Amino acid sequence: MLNSKYIYPKKTLKKSDYPDTLFISKFYLSPYIACSHACSYCDGRSEKYHIEGNFDNDIKIRKNIAEVLKKELTKEKENGVIMIMSGVSDPYQHCEYKEKLMPKILNVIKELNYSCSITTKSSMINRDFELLRDINNKNKVNILMSLTFMNDSDRKIIEPLSSCVEQRLQTLKRFKDDGFFVGVLAMPFIPFINDDDENIFKLLKTLKDMGVDYVIPGSLTLRPGINKNYFLEIIKNNYTHLLGKYKDLYSNNKPSGMGKSFYFNNFYERFYNISNSLNVSTIAPHYVYKNRFHKYDEIYIILSHLKYILKQKNYDTYTINKAFKNYTFWLSKEKHFMKKNRSLSGNDLDNKLLFQMKSDILKDLFISNKLYSIIKKTILNDHNLDYSIF
Ligand code: SF4
Structure with a gap:
């Protein structure tokens, strides 16, 4: 049961001195705080972010975001890609269907001639296709879809309220076929569930055949506290036989949530071997960001x-x-x-x-x-x- 609350911040746009070289952006903004997609591993639940209430239901909505963004961008002295994302929310989560903050934000970006990049796990982004196409035709847009599963039965347990695998793939294909830059955030791969060579190969081969421009990998982190406890409860209830392996892998309780290094070294080595064999770029190629900064x-x-x-x-x-x-x-x-x-x-x-x-x-x-x-x-x-x- 969603329990949304409107907030009216005075600032919305975060700007870094140097561009973010992984996500290829200069500015960040996010229309929401917390996220109803309810992914079991979501780092946003961590105490570190001080998000009040129930993370999956108590969504804060930055109701005035488009007006504030317009004022901020009008005064801005530098150009660059605006990334619409956050580590603790998704711009196309369920309440966006009714709130329609994204079209308002995109209209400001279009009017003020900026370029943007959007990260989501939802096919709701298709609703704004025409508006995104207008921006893309002028200043380019990156669509970054988060995806690691090729198997929807595991996806339903781990990422229960996000779009299914097929919808995400169709969304990527639609935007790619229309000339958008399209990347995939292949993160986090879930140890012992979808991190095997077969799944990695199948995912990368599917994305390569679709013409996806780049795929950024990442493995699972579990910060000690709510983030780790919540995830382990899901494992206990659905993959009981793996619980001991998870407890061991994350027994070091590092504040960053990184588990034992042998696993991560092995995971990245296998991922890069497969991505190299398929000639899939794991960073944004130059043509994706050229002349956008x-x-x-x-x-x-x-x-x-x-x-x-x-x-x-x-x-x-x-x-x-x-x-x-x-x-x-x-x-x-x-x-x-x-x-x-x-x-x-x-x-x-x-x-x-x-x-x-x-x-x-x-x-x-x-x-x-x-x-x-x-x-x-x-x-x-x-x-x-x-x-x-x-
Ligand atoms: S979509 Fe992203 S922000 Fe939302 S719950 Fe999943 S991981 Fe967290």
């Missing part, structure tokens, strides 16, 4: 992704780490200067960056001539960077 943030994402790729391939990362550190230091100084000078905007910083790149003033930051020439070509010649060359 200021150039200075685009370079930040590229360098961060190159660090990840080289590390994953066991290459020497000294040069890329040093170049990333140098560039971040330069960028932090420039951003600080921009913040202090109210008349300056992200466009001014972009102009300065482009000028300095054209005249090779920034060359030394990148340590290696080869790395610098790749970045320079990508940024100045509007080149698509193919990560597979590394």
Whole structure:
């Protein structure tokens, strides 16, 4: 029984100094707090987030979110992708059907010429297809669907009130076929239930055949307290034979919820072996975020992704780490200067960056001539960077 409550915050938009390189965003917002999808593993239940009441039923609704967002974006000096998500709610949970906050938010994003990314476990996102298509045609939209199950009987137990597997796959296909960027948050895989090679392969093969742009993996974390106790109760009632294995795997009670490292190392090794064999990208390719951020943030994402790729391939990362550190230091100084000078905007910083790149003033930051020439070509010649060359 939903017990919703309206709230009227003065601020809605969270902005990070540097772009989020995993989710590919600069800003975050979420129309709701808590979530009626009732996933048994949801981290949002953790005491850490101080969410009052029953997490699955007592939903707080940011009723004025679109009006506040419009004011905030109108004053904003920087561009970038707005991510509509939260670790503790889903924008297309059940009350959205009646509240219709998402179309209001999307209309503001469309009117003010921003680009967005939406994460959900619900096929209700199809309701806003036309509006999302308008934004996508102008400024691009990423649809990020969360999915790890290929088997709906386990999904019904673990993620009881979210959309079924088939609806999520159909939603992904519809958006992909219409030219959206489509990613999958393949997280969290549930140990001993859907983390076997067969399920991972089936999921990745299905997504690859559909043309999904990238798949980000993650395994289960259980923070000590409500998060862990709630999940173990579901296991006890539905997979009694696995209870002992879970208790052992998460017996270290780490505040982060990470279980024993041998399991996680093995899981990621198997996942990357399968994703590499199928040529599925586990980070957003460059074409997904190209020209959707200021150039200075685009370079930040590229360098961060190159660090990840080289590390994953066991290459020497000294040069890329040093170049990333140098560039971040330069960028932090420039951003600080921009913040202090109210008349300056992200466009001014972009102009300065482009000028300095054209005249090779920034060359030394990148340590290696080869790395610098790749970045320079990508940024100045509007080149698509193919990560597979590394
Ligand atoms: S959809 Fe996301 S926020 Fe909602 S219960 Fe599931 S994991 Fe939590």
